[in-house]
Amino acid sequence: MPLLDTVRTIETPEGVSIRLRLAGPVPRALAWLFDFFIPYSVLLAASGFLIALDSFGFGIQMIGAFLLTWFYPVLFEVYAQGATPGKKMLGLAVLQDDGVPVGWSASVARNLLRFVDFLPLLYAFGLCSMFLNRDFKRLGDIVAKTIVVHRDKPGLPQKLPPGRASPPPVWLSSSEQQLIVAFAARVPRMTPDRAQELAQILDSESGQDNRRHSRAALRADVDSLIGYARHIVGER
Amino acid sequence: MRPDALTVEIRARTHWEAIDLGLALIQTYWRNLYAAWCVVVLPPAFLAMMLTYLFGVNSYGTLLIWWLKPVYDRALLHVLSRAVFGETVTWRDVLRTLPHLVRHSGLFRALTWRRLMPSRSFELPIWQLEGVAGQARRRRLRVLKRYGNGATRLFFVCDILEMVLFLGMLGLFFMMLPPEFAPSRADTFFDFFTADKRPLWLDAAYCLVYLFVISIVEPFYVAAGFTLYLNRRTELEGWDIELGFRTLAARLEAQQISS
Numbered sequence: 001m002p003l004l005d006t007v008r009t010i011e012t013p014e015g016v017s018i019r020l021r022l023a024g025p026v027p028r029a030l031a032w033l034f035d036f037f038i039p040y041s042v043l044l045a046a047s048g049f050l051i052a053l054d055s056f057g058f059g060i061q062m063i064g065a066f067l068l069t070w071f072y073p074v075l076f077e078v079y080a081q082g083a084t085p086g087k088k089m090l091g092l093a094v095l096q097d098d099g100v101p102v103g104w105s106a107s108v109a110r111n112l113l114r115f116v117d118f119l120p121l122l123y124a125f126g127l128c129s130m131f132l133n134r135d136f137k138r139l140g141d142i143v144a145k146t147i148v149v150h151r152d153k154p155g156l157p158q159k160l161p162p163g164r165a166s167p168p169p170v171w172l173s174s175s176e177q178q179l180i181v182a183f184a185a186r187v188p189r190m191t192p193d194r195a196q197e198l199a200q201i202l203d204s205e206s207g208q209d210n211r212r213h214s215r216a217a218l219r220a221d222v223d224s225l226i227g228y229a230r231h232i233v234g235e236r
Numbered sequence: 237m238r239p240d241a242l243t244v245e246i247r248a249r250t251h252w253e254a255i256d257l258g259l260a261l262i263q264t265y266w267r268n269l270y271a272a273w274c275v276v277v278l279p280p281a282f283l284a285m286m287l288t289y290l291f292g293v294n295s296y297g298t299l300l301i302w303w304l305k306p307v308y309d310r311a312l313l314h315v316l317s318r319a320v321f322g323e324t325v326t327w328r329d330v331l332r333t334l335p336h337l338v339r340h341s342g343l344f345r346a347l348t349w350r351r352l353m354p355s356r357s358f359e360l361p362i363w364q365l366e367g368v369a370g371q372a373r374r375r376r377l378r379v380l381k382r383y384g385n386g387a388t389r390l391f392f393v394c395d396i397l398e399m400v401l402f403l404g405m406l407g408l409f410f411m412m413l414p415p416e417f418a419p420s421r422a423d424t425f426f427d428f429f430t431a432d433k434r435p436l437w438l439d440a441a442y443c444l445v446y447l448f449v450i451s452i453v454e455p456f457y458v459a460a461g462f463t464l465y466l467n468r469r470t471e472l473e474g475w476d477i478e479l480g481f482r483t484l485a486a487r488l489e490a491q492q493i494s495s
Contacts, residue, residue, distance in 0.1 A: 004264055005245035006256045024256030026393045026460070090252070120411060124404025127397060131452060134263060136256065154248045156471065170488060179480040182248075186474055189383065198474050201481040202488070218488065 008135065008147070010099045018099055021150040025130045027090045028148055032123075034086030039068045070111070077107040083151075091152030097145045106144040113140030157185045163223055165230035170218060177232045184229030187222060195222045239475035240482065243322045244466070246475045251386030254467035258460030265319040269312060269455055271327040276311040276334070280304050281447055288439045297443045305454060306346035306356070310337045312458040313360055320466075337364065357461025358387035358468075379472070386464050394457040401449040409441065 006022045043064050050057030076084040082093040082102045094102045094110070102110075117126030117138045126138035135147055161184065172180070187195045203220030218228070239246050249257065262269060284297030314333060315325045337343070341364040342350075350356070362368070362376050381387075470476055 003245040004243055004257070004260055005247075006253060006260050007245070021253060022256065023252065024259045025397070026255045026390065027252040029393055029396065030389075091250070121404040121407040122400040124401055124408070127401065127404075128452075131259065131262075131456070134260075136259065150250065150253055152250050152252075154250045154253075154471075156248055170491075172484075176480075176484050179477065179484065183474065183477045183481075186471075186477070189472060190474060194473055198477055198481060201478060202485050 006136075012099070020095065020099060020147065022136050023090075023092050023148045023150050024136045025127055027092060027150075028130075028136075029123075029127075031084070031086035031090040031092055034089055035073065035084050036086075038085055039072055040065075043068060073111045073114075074104075074107045077102050077111075078104055087148070091150055092148055093151050094146050094148050097147055102146055106146050110140035110144035110146050113138075113143050116140070156182070157189065160184050160229055160233065161188050161226055163226040163230055165235035166224070166227040167231050168218060168228040172232075180225055181229045181232055184226045187226065192222075199225055239470075239478055241322075242320050244320050244463075246470055246479055248471060248476055249467050251384075251389070251464065251467070254463045255386060255390055255460040257467075258463040259456060261316060261319070261459045261463060262455055265316065268315050268319060268325055269459075270451075272311045272315045272325065272330040273308065273451065273455060275327045275330050276308045277301075277447070277451070280307075281443075284443055284447075285440060288443055289436070297439075298446045301443070301447060301450070303347070303351070305450070306343060306351065307338075308454060309357060309360055309458045310341055310343065310364060312455055313364055313462060316459055316462050317361070317365055340364075340367075354391035355381070355385070355387035355461075357390070357458050358385055358464050359461075360458070361462055361465045380465070380468050383471075385468055387461060390457065390460050390464065394453055394460075397456075398449055398453045401452060402446060405445045405448060406442075409445065 006024070008020045008022060009017050010020060011017050043061065046064070047057070047061050050061050053060070073084050077094050080088070082095055087093060094107070096102055096106055114126075117123055117129065117140055119125050123138075126140070129138045129142070130136045133142070135141075137147065141147060160181070163184075168180070183198065190198075199220050199222045201220075202218050202225075218224070244257065244261070280301055284300045287300065288297040311330050311334065314330060314337060318325045341360075346356070346363075353359070358380075359377060362373065362380065366373075366376060368376055
């Protein structure tokens with residue numbers, strides 16, 4: 001059984017696989033909250049001036065509300081990399097199911113169907129749909145064949161602790177190099193015991209003997225690994 | 237605790253992603269979860285119905301169901317914490333471990349002065365699974381809550397979701413109600429529920445709607461708190477790095493044997 005995750009891997013026709021990290025109801029609800037309050041508070045502020053224009057101002061206000069309701073999300077999704085201001089704030093974006101940017105027809109469809117998701121009150125149906133759907137889709141997403149994904153990366157520390165750079169004695173693939181850099185950057189937040197325990201994993205039993213005979217083993221202590229990491233990021 | 241025994245992908249996630257993983261957990265293990273849920277929720281629900289019947293005031297029954305949430309949380313976490321290691325927990329197992337859970341997970345405190353704590357579900361694994369107490373537990377809580385955790389925003393949003401669903405379902409109920417059943421002079425939605433002379437079944441319906449709503453939101457709140465906790469430990473203890481290092485060590489070893 002594959003390990004449980006919220007990632008969907010999509011294979012492009014060119015044979016490249018991309019990992020999309022699906023976004024669930026909690027960040028999306030908050031994004032919606034921003035998208036609701038920002039434009040409507042602008043409209044409310046504007047109504048202070050429009051009220052001076054009497055019924056003409058009221059008409060303008062109604063037209064503004066209409067445009068905001070129906071076109072605000074569509075325009076942003078099509079022209080701003082699939083993200084309304086609220087989604088941008090939460091690091092989310094709308095994509096088509098196959099990972100390409102969302103187009104006019106899909107964006108219009110998913111935003112028109114907001115009204116079905118909104119039933120019976122405040123998106124209760126949309127919420128139920130997200131709970132039941134494996135890709136966290138609301139009804140509008142199902143019809144328009146769109147998904148909402150995370151753009152933000154986890155905010156882990158990137159700064160390496162001090163140490164002397166030294167080249168790793170064995171060849172490392174790029175993902176293995178990244179792993180060692182990630183380890184070094186996270187050492188300051190770990191307990192010293194745990195950091196040492198992790199470093200020790202690289203010290204395989206055969207590595208113990210071989211170290212005396214050949215140089216083809218990583219020195220498995222925290223300081224050496226930090227040294228390798230500093231070398232990998234380009235320090236000499 | 238071995239991260240490589242988990243049936244959940246271990247990687248560094250944002251708080252939001254960790255919360256979403258909680259939903260994925262529910263979608264995968266909903267059968268066991270809801271079996272456990274029924275075991276712990278049905279008796280209080282029955283009691284709440286009796287209270288409604290005897291006193292005719294809906295808030296007592298609903299309050300009871302709300303107040304006992306920490307009890308349900310413990311049963312849910314028990315199922316989830318086994319499920320992520322690939323173990324299945326049946327409702328009988330839950331019934332059997334319930335006395336243990338009641339005694340050894342700080343339930344009294346959870347029902348009294350810690351009841352309103354927003355990070356309830358994030359802290360629950362420390363109380364229930366880690367088996368630490370006193371000073372050691374305080375230290376653990378401090379360590380895990382350092383550098384920020386998503387627990388408070390999870391609580392905030394779950395609260396909103398609960399309200400949304402509650403109003404939504406009441407709205408649906410009201411829409412479907414034939415007019416001759418509505419109490420006289422109930423002009424609006426809210427008049428209807430705040431009227432002085434309500435029929436008894438309306439109080440019962442109110443209680444049941446609340447029960448339905450927490451049946452959706454509470455398992456999610458607990459699961460997302462648990463995945464936030466797992467994410468925090470992944471980050472602090474480098475579980476993702478441990479898995480990567482094991483693969484790297486295996487590759488280096490194979491290389492040395494072949495050379």
